[in-house]
Amino acid sequence: MDERQPGAGLPKPSRHPALALNPAGGRPGYARPAHQWPFRLSAAFEPSPDVKTYVDVSTPLAQYELACRGDLGCRRRRRRHRGGPAENQPGKATIHGKTDALRESSPSSQGIDSRRITAFLDALEAEPGIEPHSLMILRHGSVVAQGWWAPYTADRRQLLYSLSKSFTAAAAAFACAEGRLRLDDPVVAYFPEFEAEITDPRSRRILVRHVLSMASGHREEQWDDAVDRDPAEPVRGFLLSGPDGEPGSVFAYNQPCTFTVASIVQRAAGERLVDYLRPRLFEPLGIGEVAWQEYERGRDLGFTGLHATTDAIARLGQLYLQRGVWNGVRLLPEEWVQQATRAQVANGLDGGSDWSQGYGFQFWMSRHGFRGDGAYGQYCLILPEQDAVVAMTSQTADMQRVLDLAWEHLLPAFDGEGPAAAGAETAEQADASLARRLGELALPPRTGAPAPCEVADTAAADGLVFSAEADGAGQPVSRLHLEQSPDKSGDWNLVITEDPGRVDPSDAGYEDFPRGTLTLRLTPGGGWTVSAPDEIPTAVSGGWVDANTLGFDVLFLETPHSVHVTCDIARGTVDSRFSTVPLGTHTLTRLRAPRIA
Structure with a gap:
């Protein structure tokens, strides 16, 4: 049994003289810049020398194997190096494009009835409240259908809103594997400068696993309240707002939960989320350039703000479908994937809603499989029973309707027998018809005439x-x-x-x-x-x-x-x-x- 005390060995605020005391009268450990949001995480929180770094990310991740304890106090054991020197140094990776292309197959070769996918496209376009922008469907690891509604294109990064949370969860998984955080540590242990102020017993009992699962004990969204309490440090504002119930027992979709996770990772790593994830997630998965909105310079929001391609969404989904393994290399701890993708807390009584099936670690449980999603129709659907991933971007205020259409049309497609399911039209003809349709996708322009x-x-x-x-x-x-x-x-x-x-x-x-x-x-x-x-x-x-x-x-x-x-x-x-x-x-x-x- 690990006898380590919660929070022991965690990164401490920088002892740099310029950061030791806020000359504006603020809290110790922060220097207050001139602009509105003064928190400077990357400058103020370099990992302290007494914290062991478990992973040298300048060595390819393929040279490591994970050895994870059941409580996800994870460590990596280095295997004998078999390759040349790594080109990318920690936090310095530059991505100019995808490093590998996803394998492509015809739908029928993967046991899919193409006509069902065509029917899904028809249904999306027939709904006045849904404006589809992109769609990728993967089965058995192959792309079987992909298309973009012009003028949207495959290389365009789009704001993912809360689908960003699922990428933030991956950062937490890596930090756990590297010994930078533990699921059962109190959140306040990672912010020792707040120790004397956080006196509410429930606030002090909020664990890392609770903020990962939106189960901090609050019954309502706390972002505005947290920022009002402390615009310089919303984590402090969040912890000062006492939970309504016992942490772990109450679900509320709550942005400060994910912001806190992101803050812990960035504080422990001494760099932005986007930089931390480059050598660990984006490069191994072959994801090209991404951009992440910041709360202030050097600190990514975490709960929203990631701009990435539909291809990037699909790759993240495929990684989770494969239980954290990519191209034969384990990237995410298997125990993490198991916990992240099952309900950690109940979140509703409406069994017919895909928002009432439970919540994992920054993933929603769905009526079928699980998913990450973002406001106005950004989806990463992972369907283990069908061995499939559906990535989609869109503009809609009715996100449940999109899921209803997916369950209505795509689930039967995966149940098809390929050629046998195609009926009078051969499988090859159905595949060809779908390919033509996907190549012709376009949003109807607004009509108008030249100027009189x-x-x-x-x-x-x-x-x-x-x-x-x-x-x-x-x-x-x-x-x-x-x-x-x-x-x-x-x-x-x-x-x-x-x-x-x-x-x-x-x-x-x-x-x-x-x-x-x-x-x-x-x-x-x-x-x-x-x-x-x-x-x-x-x-x-x-x-x-x-x-x-x-x-x-x-x-x-x-x-x-x-x-x-x-x-x-x-x-x-x-x-x-x-x-x-x-x-x-x-x-x-x-x-x-x-x-x-």
Whole structure:
């Protein structure tokens, strides 16, 4: 039995003189920078010399085998090195693209009825409340179907929202395997500078496993309260908010839980989550460049903010489907995978809902298998009984409906017998039909006509200016300047000014990007016009509804979101509405991935 005391041997706050005392009168152990969110994790919390590092990640992970105790106090035993020197040093990995391609197979060769997948596509497109962006289906380790609805593309990183949590959980798994954290340690043990302040007995009994499973004992979301209590350190604010019930017995989907997990890992590792995961997860899985939004410089949010491709989602799902093994090499501890993917806490009484099947370590239990998911329709469905993974991005406010359609159409597809299930159409014909369909996927553009002559004449000199009405609170566009393209192509330049009242809480990762205005290009009636004004990937479609009305849609291609805009020429007004309201980001110019370090 391990007699080590909870929290013993954990990284301590830096003793660097510049960080020893906050000159602004704050808590010891923090230096307070000038901007709004002062916590500097990567600078303030280097691992202390007395903490053993269990893994030298400059050696390929293939040279290690995991030896995990049942309580996930894990360690790695190094095997004799059989290869050359590693090229990537810890925290310095640079990824320029996927290192390997996933194997591809026809659906019928993997026992799948392609017609069922086609029916799933039909059902998605028939639902007015669902806007699909991408789909990948894997079975027996092979990609059997993949497609992107133009103008979305395979190489586009998209904001995953809470699907980020499942990647954060992987970081916790590695930290556990390296001896950096233990599931049964109290959270407060990792923040000794808060020891005297956290007096609520229930707060002191919150364990790492509780925050991993959204079972801190709180009955409601605590993020706003935690930030209000301490914007410099929401973990402190979270721990100061006493739980309503006993930790481990109450479920609440609670962002500070994941933020705390991410903070512990980043504090112990002395680097950002994204950098910690590069040599351990992203590179071994062949995942290309990703970007993660930060709470402040050097500290990734963890509970949201990861921008990654659909391929990256599929690879994470396949890793968990394979119980933590990739290409014959164990990456995640098997015991971790077993615990992460089974219910750790009950979370509802509605047996028909996929949000009431229990919650694991940053994974939802589903009516079929388990999943990671993110707001507005980002999914990683892992189906062990079918030996399948479904990765999907979309824009929808009805996430249950997407799952209902998946269970209705895809589960029977996996139960098919391939050629025998194809009926009158041969399996090869069904596969070919599906392949054609996948290659032709596209979102319908907003319709519109070229500018009427009188509008073009009026705008020829100085363009047209539209302003939001005084009661247009909540509209993302406050002003629009419309002018003809100087190349005489019939296109129009749209110079959008954001609502000046909208302010993002942090610039971390976005400092070099312009804000306030956004210039777009519209080809009236010409389908989607894709561009990246000021490095913000967008697609615009629309045109004139009549001589007095211009309407267009803007897709922000690195997020699920879009904006509908209508201009009234006679009144000089612009009306703009989000299809789905972004979470956490308040300005149009932040609807993109942050800068990749």
